[in-house]
Amino acid sequence: MNIEDAIFSRRTIHRFKPEVIEPGLLDEILAAGLWAQNHRLTQPWRFTVVGPETHRALAGVYAAFKPGSNRDAAAEKILSKPLLVAVSVTLAQDAQQRREDYAAACCAVQIIQLMAWSRGVGMQWSTSPFTRLPETYDLLHCNPEKEEVIGILFFGYPAEVPAPPSRKPLHEVMRRVP
Ligand SMILES: Cc1cc2nc3c(=O)[nH]c(=O)nc-3n(C[C@H](O)[C@H](O)[C@H](O)COP(=O)(O)O)c2cc1C
Secondary structure (H helix, E strand, O other), X not given: OOHHHHHHHOOEOOOEOOOOOOHHHHHHHHHHHOOOOOHHHOOOXXXXXXXXXXXXXXXXXXXXXXXXXXXXXXXXXXHOOOEEEEEEEEOOOOHHHHHHXXXXXXXXXXXXXXXXXXXXXXXXXXXXXXHHOHHHHHXXXXXXXXXXXEEXXXXXXXXXXXXXXXXXXXXXXXXXXX
């Protein structure tokens, strides 16, 4: 897939086939993220690949967190995602560096999603509040004093590719200055 096709056809995927992604392919996809631009070469991204035991535990955290919901259905929402990878960013002391490190980690996520897409693998970037709970940090072995979880990526082969949500035309978001 060329870059133009990848950029325009990429979609956030919500429904996945049950098949898991081979570990070698996942490594190839995540390794693409290492080539994201990052100011001062801080390489601030960290990836936590979630195994089956932690996946089940995270589904339990999610279900418990959803107030008033049917717990089994809520847990199934997480269990139906074939593979979870948490992305965190190291927390620099300097406020501007922290901001730039977050930006760099987001660049890495975009590259990862495009790389996955080019291999036929879909992804949803979840920033659901449950990704920020202390229980979630514990399960991910993530020290909140050192790293911030910026999302959990759900990977799998798409069962359905949504229609592209519309975008504002360029002229609405662009100005030219003399
Ligand atoms: C920082 C960030 C957080 C996001 N969090 C969520 C999320 O929690 N749940 C979700 O379904 N999609 C999430 N998305 C994906 C957007 O909803 C999605 O990109 C948007 O609807 C446009 O769809 P597209 O990616 O198919 O073009 C997030 C995207 C970004 C950049």
